Amino acid sequence: MATDSAMPRGDRIRDADRTRAELLEVATRVFADQGYAGARVDDIAAKTSTTKRMIYYYFGGKEGLYVAVMERAYSRIRALEQEVDVEHLEPAVAIRRLAELTFDHHEAHQDFVRLVSIENIHHAEHLRRLPTLPGLAAPALDVLTRILERGRQAGVFRDDLDALDVHMIISSFCIFREANRYTFEAIFGRDLLAPGRRDHLRRLIGDLVVDHLTARSSAVP
Amino acid sequence: MATDSAMPRGDRIRDADRTRAELLEVATRVFADQGYAGARVDDIAAKTSTTKRMIYYYFGGKEGLYVAVMERAYSRIRALEQEVDVEHLEPAVAIRRLAELTFDHHEAHQDFVRLVSIENIHHAEHLRRLPTLPGLAAPALDVLTRILERGRQAGVFRDDLDALDVHMIISSFCIFREANRYTFEAIFGRDLLAPGRRDHLRRLIGDLVVDHLTARSSAVP
Amino acid sequence: MATDSAMPRGDRIRDADRTRAELLEVATRVFADQGYAGARVDDIAAKTSTTKRMIYYYFGGKEGLYVAVMERAYSRIRALEQEVDVEHLEPAVAIRRLAELTFDHHEAHQDFVRLVSIENIHHAEHLRRLPTLPGLAAPALDVLTRILERGRQAGVFRDDLDALDVHMIISSFCIFREANRYTFEAIFGRDLLAPGRRDHLRRLIGDLVVDHLTARSSAVP
Amino acid sequence: MATDSAMPRGDRIRDADRTRAELLEVATRVFADQGYAGARVDDIAAKTSTTKRMIYYYFGGKEGLYVAVMERAYSRIRALEQEVDVEHLEPAVAIRRLAELTFDHHEAHQDFVRLVSIENIHHAEHLRRLPTLPGLAAPALDVLTRILERGRQAGVFRDDLDALDVHMIISSFCIFREANRYTFEAIFGRDLLAPGRRDHLRRLIGDLVVDHLTARSSAVP
DNA sequence: CATGAATGAGTTTTCATTCAT
DNA sequence: AATGAATGAAAACTCATTCAT
Numbered sequence: 068m069a070t071d072s073a074m075p076r077g078d079r080i081r082d083a084d085r086t087r088a089e090l091l092e093v094a095t096r097v098f099a100d101q102g103y104a105g106a107r108v109d110d111i112a113a114k115t116s117t118t119k120r121m122i123y124y125y126f127g128g129k130e131g132l133y134v135a136v137m138e139r140a141y142s143r144i145r146a147l148e149q150e151v152d153v154e155h156l157e158p159a160v161a162i163r164r165l166a167e168l169t170f171d172h173h174e175a176h177q178d179f180v181r182l183v184s185i186e187n188i189h190h191a192e193h194l195r196r197l198p199t200l201p202g203l204a205a206p207a208l209d210v211l212t213r214i215l216e217r218g219r220q221a222g223v224f225r226d227d228l229d230a231l232d233v234h235m236i237i238s239s240f241c242i243f244r245e246a247n248r249y250t251f252e253a254i255f256g257r258d259l260l261a262p263g264r265r266d267h268l269r270r271l272i273g274d275l276v277v278d279h280l281t282a283r284s285s286a287v288p
Numbered sequence: 289m290a291t292d293s294a295m296p297r298g299d300r301i302r303d304a305d306r307t308r309a310e311l312l313e314v315a316t317r318v319f320a321d322q323g324y325a326g327a328r329v330d331d332i333a334a335k336t337s338t339t340k341r342m343i344y345y346y347f348g349g350k351e352g353l354y355v356a357v358m359e360r361a362y363s364r365i366r367a368l369e370q371e372v373d374v375e376h377l378e379p380a381v382a383i384r385r386l387a388e389l390t391f392d393h394h395e396a397h398q399d400f401v402r403l404v405s406i407e408n409i410h411h412a413e414h415l416r417r418l419p420t421l422p423g424l425a426a427p428a429l430d431v432l433t434r435i436l437e438r439g440r441q442a443g444v445f446r447d448d449l450d451a452l453d454v455h456m457i458i459s460s461f462c463i464f465r466e467a468n469r470y471t472f473e474a475i476f477g478r479d480l481l482a483p484g485r486r487d488h489l490r491r492l493i494g495d496l497v498v499d500h501l502t503a504r505s506s507a508v509p
Numbered sequence: 510m511a512t513d514s515a516m517p518r519g520d521r522i523r524d525a526d527r528t529r530a531e532l533l534e535v536a537t538r539v540f541a542d543q544g545y546a547g548a549r550v551d552d553i554a555a556k557t558s559t560t561k562r563m564i565y566y567y568f569g570g571k572e573g574l575y576v577a578v579m580e581r582a583y584s585r586i587r588a589l590e591q592e593v594d595v596e597h598l599e600p601a602v603a604i605r606r607l608a609e610l611t612f613d614h615h616e617a618h619q620d621f622v623r624l625v626s627i628e629n630i631h632h633a634e635h636l637r638r639l640p641t642l643p644g645l646a647a648p649a650l651d652v653l654t655r656i657l658e659r660g661r662q663a664g665v666f667r668d669d670l671d672a673l674d675v676h677m678i679i680s681s682f683c684i685f686r687e688a689n690r691y692t693f694e695a696i697f698g699r700d701l702l703a704p705g706r707r708d709h710l711r712r713l714i715g716d717l718v719v720d721h722l723t724a725r726s727s728a729v730p
Numbered sequence: 731m732a733t734d735s736a737m738p739r740g741d742r743i744r745d746a747d748r749t750r751a752e753l754l755e756v757a758t759r760v761f762a763d764q765g766y767a768g769a770r771v772d773d774i775a776a777k778t779s780t781t782k783r784m785i786y787y788y789f790g791g792k793e794g795l796y797v798a799v800m801e802r803a804y805s806r807i808r809a810l811e812q813e814v815d816v817e818h819l820e821p822a823v824a825i826r827r828l829a830e831l832t833f834d835h836h837e838a839h840q841d842f843v844r845l846v847s848i849e850n851i852h853h854a855e856h857l858r859r860l861p862t863l864p865g866l867a868a869p870a871l872d873v874l875t876r877i878l879e880r881g882r883q884a885g886v887f888r889d890d891l892d893a894l895d896v897h898m899i900i901s902s903f904c905i906f907r908e909a910n911r912y913t914f915e916a917i918f919g920r921d922l923l924a925p926g927r928r929d930h931l932r933r934l935i936g937d938l939v940v941d942h943l944t945a946r947s948s949a950v951p
Numbered sequence: 952c953a954t955g956a957a958t959g960a961g962t963t964t965t966c967a968t969t970c971a972t
Numbered sequence: 973a974a975t976g977a978a979t980g981a982a983a984a985c986t987c988a989t990t991c992a993t
Contacts, residue, residue: 083952102409104326108988118954119989129988183471184405188323191470203475228492231478236496239464240457247463249412250404254424257452271449275457275500282499304977329963341979344964525973544851546768550967560975561968571967625913626847630765633912645917670934673920678938681906682899689905691854692846696866699894713891717899720945721938746956771984783958786985957991965983972975 086117087125094122095136099178102185103133134193137186140179141194141203147172148206158218159281163273165211166237170269173241174260180245207234215280224280233276240272307338308346315343316357320399323406324354355414358407361400362415362424368393369427379439380502384494386432387458391490394462395481401466428455436501445501454497461493528559529567536564537578541620544627545575576635579628582621583636583645589614590648600660601723605715607653608679612711615683616702622687649676657722666722675718682714749780750788757785758799762841765848766796797856800849803842804857804866810835811869821881822944826936828874829900833932836904837923843908870897878943887943896939903935 093114097106108129112119126132151168153161173180186194194200211230218224244259252258259268314335318327329350333340347353372389374382394401407415415421432451439445465480473479480489535556539548550571554561568574593610595603615622628636636642653672660666686701694700701710756777760769771792775782789795814831816824836843849857857863874893881887907922915921922931 086952102323102325104323105409107986117952120953120955123989124952181409183468184409187468187470188326188402188405188409189470191474194471195474200474204477208476228488231476232488232492234476235464235472235480236461236492238468239460242468243456243460243464246467247404247408247459249408249410250415251456253412253416253421255429255452255455256425259456267449267453271453271457274503275496278503279496279499282495282503307977328961330961339979340963341965342977345978350963528973544765544767546765547851549965559973562974562976565968566973623851625910626851629910629912630768630844630847630851631912633916636913637916642916646919650918670930673918674930674934676918677906677914677922678903678934680910681902684910685898685902685906688909689846689850689901691850691852692857693898695854695858695863697871697894697897698867701898709891709895713895713899716945717938717942721941724937724941724945749956770982772982781958782985783987784956787957792984954993955991956993958987958989960987960989962986963984966981968979968981970976970978972977 086121089115089117090122090125090132091136091139094132095140095178095182098133098136098185099181103189106133108132130193134197137182137193138197138199140176140182141197142199144172144176144179145203145206148210151206151210153210154213158214158221158223159277161214162211162218162233162280163277165214166273166276167269169237170241170272173245174265177245180242183242184246218280225282228280233280236276236279237272240275244268307342310336311338311343311346311353312356312360315353316361316399316403319354319357319406320402324410327354329353351414355418358403358414359418359420361397361403362418363420365393365397365400366424366427369431372427372431374431375434379435379442379444380498382435383439383454383501384498386435387494387497388490390458391462391493394466395486398466401463404463405467439501446503449501454501457497457500458493461496465489528563531557531559532564532567532574533577533581536574537582537620537624540575540578540627541623545631548575550574572635576639579624579635580639580641582618582624583639584641586614586618586621587645587648590652593648593652595652596655600656600663600665601719603656604660604675604722605719607656608715608718609711611679612683612714615687616707619687622684625684626688660722667724670722675722678718678721679714682710682717686710749784752778753780753785753788753795754798754802757795758803758841758845761796761799761848762844766852769796771795793856797860800845800856801860801862803839803845804860805862807835807839807842808866808869811873814869814873816873817876821877821884821886822940824877825881825896825943826940828877829936829939830932832900833904833935836908837928840908843905846905847909881943888945891943896943899939899942900935903931903938907931 090111094106094111097111097114101107101110106129108119108122111132112122115121122128122132126135151165153164153168156164197203208230211233215224215230215233219226248259258264311332315327315332318332318335322328322331327350329340329343332353333343336342343349343353347356372386374385374389377385418424429451432455436445436451436454440447469480479485532553536548536553539553539556543549543552548571550561550564553574554564557563564570564574568577593607595606595610598606639645650672653676657666657672657675661668690701700706753774757769757774760774760777764770764773769792771782771785774795775785778784785791785795789798814828816827816831819827860866871893874896878887878893878896882889911922921927
């Protein structure tokens with residue numbers, strides 16, 4: 068229990084990292100589950116092998132911990148986005164693939180989706196102060212921008228919506244599925260995350276985007 | 289305001305209703321703004337012409353007030369949905385019109401959208417207990433079901449998605465625009481509620497749904 | 510519901526009396542059950558066909574109601590004591606009979622016994638201020654004093670304890686049985702008010718007093 | 731009081747124990763004096779060298795503190811009962827001695843007697859949940875059972891009442907003297923705890939029990 | 952680094968009482 | 973005499989944070 072004072076320096080740092088990491092891990096779960104105001108510092112600490120004191124030592128307090136949780140959550144998603152490799156595919160296929168990857172990412176990181184909802188309740192005031200904020204937009208958008216450009220050049224994509232519009236369409240679908248899962252099920256009795264409905268919804272978001280991008284003008288002027 | 293000293297019984301009741309209504313009004317704003325845990329009973333009362341005590345008198349406590357707020361919010365939306373009158377239009381136009389009405393409704397009731405997000409943070413535990421819950425699904429779905437049916441019969445709509453799928457698509461788009469407004473703007477620098485972008489997005493959700501419903505199979509098997 | 514203003518005066522008084530009586534009745538139950546501090550004015554009123562306002566109208570407040578409850582409770586017991594008729598019996602029989610009547614009285618008025626416990630928690634501060642207090646001692650003691658006197662004159666009763674000692678012995682037994690019923694049963698598993706044990710205990714208190722009064726000195730000097 | 735800056739671990743724990751102990755001490759007095767509902771958490775804390783917060787830290791709340799008070803009070807009485815040493819005396823003398831010890835115990839622990847009254851007002855709901863409850867009965871009863879047995883074998887004690895009957899007789903007398911002290915004095919003008927009356931009452935309870943146990947049948951069938 | 956104890960300001964809730972009609 | 977609405981003071985309870993070792 069007591070840290071041996073004769074412990075080599077490297078191991079103590081390892082311990083420190085492990086403590087930090089454990090706190091972030093647990094705090095992510097608790098904040099995602101209870102919201103910022105609803106989360107309890109005592110609760111987070113209790114679910115940890117360390118003590119409450121460490122939260123103040125490493126993060127300065129509840130808010131610092133929350134900000135660190137947000138930062139980690141976004142940096143992970145960004146890392147995933149950077150791994151996306153669809154540029155070798157033809158435009159429509161690439162777009163569909165991108166939508167499906169986004170769908171999968173969100174399904175695999177439901178805590179992240181909840182944290183985003185929570186952060187929006189707080190007007191994104193913490194996210195806005197993140198030093199890593201400026202780097203968050205590019206990965207997702209750059210790929211999309213290039214695919215759209217290719218599609219337009221090839222004459223298969225319409226050009227009255229930009230990458231951010233497309234990103235919004237895909238995100239709204241994938242995030243809604245999780246963020247509004249509970250009220251949706253309460254009202255309509257359909258669990259949007261039921262395994263049996265997964266493939267249908269995954270294909271739907273791809274169809275939706277591709278059908279629109281490739282449609283020959285649907286609007287009646 | 290001026291209390292007539294010869295006030296008949298009916299007006300006394302009116303007073304009680306007014307107190308209740310004022311509390312609900314203010315509480316809706318505060319809960320929508322701060323979330324359930326973040327809202328302060330003292331704060332709500334202070335923004336009122338009555339006292340904190342009345343919250344307990346009429347609603348039993350903070351949670352009771354929150355539940356009443358949820359109930360009122362949903363009942364208002366349901367009332368709006370019931371007024372929708374698109375059945376005389378041809379299917380594609382009707383769907384587009386429905387999407388636009390939903391878009392408008394959500395824009396006009398941003399508190400409601402925030403309350404939905406907040407309620408999802410709480411796993412819809414309060415909504416689920418609402419006695420009016422069973423009546424919430426029908427209004428939105430019935431119209432949609434009939435339009436889709438007409439469209440399919442006319443051979444203009446595909447039939448591999450149901451009314452609830454379409455409802456989800458429209459809702460996710462309209463709700464995302466508000467619920468995720470702050471993180472979206474923080475990261476991408478685009479305000480989804482900027483007046484200048486309104487028409488574009490409004491048309492986009494209509495196009496999206498209609499293009500997909502009328503597309504001749506986009507998926508490459 | 511609404512009291513007819515054309516109602517003859519006598520009936521309104523009757524109503525007033527009935528309201529007062531109902532309040533006292535209910536308040537006796539609630540105070541006896543919950544204690545003074547534990548009783549709720551709202552609760553008492555709710556268990557009544559009148560309203561809380563009447564408590565203030567008739568009794569001035571919670572404390573006034575409690576005092577009225579105490580007064581009524583003691584006056585009823587005094588009335589019962591005054592009906593005791595044992596003076597024609599021979600001393601030992603009379604004492605036994607008196608003990609048994611006390612036993613019966615307390616069993617029949619358990620609310621009274623609880624009110625006495627509650628009043629003692631409050632150092633009898635309310636009882637002490639009762640205008641009827643001076644008349645409370647006599648009825649119980651006078652009879653007892655005369656019986657003891659007769660017994661001593663006849664040479665069958667010892668004379669080293671007075672009427673108040675005997676009264677205390679009898680009361681302590683009968684009151685303990687009810688006042689300490691719950692802790693006694695929790696610890697020892699015996700319900701002192703179980704019907705099957707009633708006769709045994711009733712005889713026991715008689716025996717106890719008579720055996721002592723007629724014993725030929727038990728104490729070893 | 732003076733906190734040694736080089737204080738070893740053991741003393742830190744001692745501090746916690748002292749805080750707990752002080753809270754229990756004070757709470758015992760306040761609950762015994764005011765009853766459960768009448769006691770104020772603020773009041774208890776104010777009479778302490780710690781703060782109200784510590785009541786919640788150590789006992790979880792008002793009720794937890796009250797339960798802890800009850801537990802401590804009963805455990806102390808049990809400890810006293812276990813020290814009783816009368817088995818070497820002849821039966822009648824042993825019983826008298828036991829009655830007198832009980833008399834003394836209760837006089838020395840008037841807070842306990844009041845807590846018992848208070849707990850009975852609450853139907854012993856807290857006592858019943860005490861994990862130590864099962865061990866509470868034995869100490870008092872075992873000694874008594876053995877004395878009675880010896881007395882019966884020696885042919886000096888009657889056998890139509892058991893140890894629990896005897897315990898009840900003794901307890902009722904000793905507890906009444908304190909629990910009903912205030913109403914008794916208010917009505918009859920006699921202070922049952924006046925020092926001058928102490929020896930008389932102490933002898934009386936001994937006589938009462940011994941006279942009955944050794945009487946040759948008093949009841950006239 | 953680690954830990955249990957402690958704290959103070961704040962938050963929710965309760966309750967006897969009074970008001971207006 | 974009666975009633976629902978309203979009130980303010982006080983009570984219980986919570987929580988992020990800091991202290992002492």
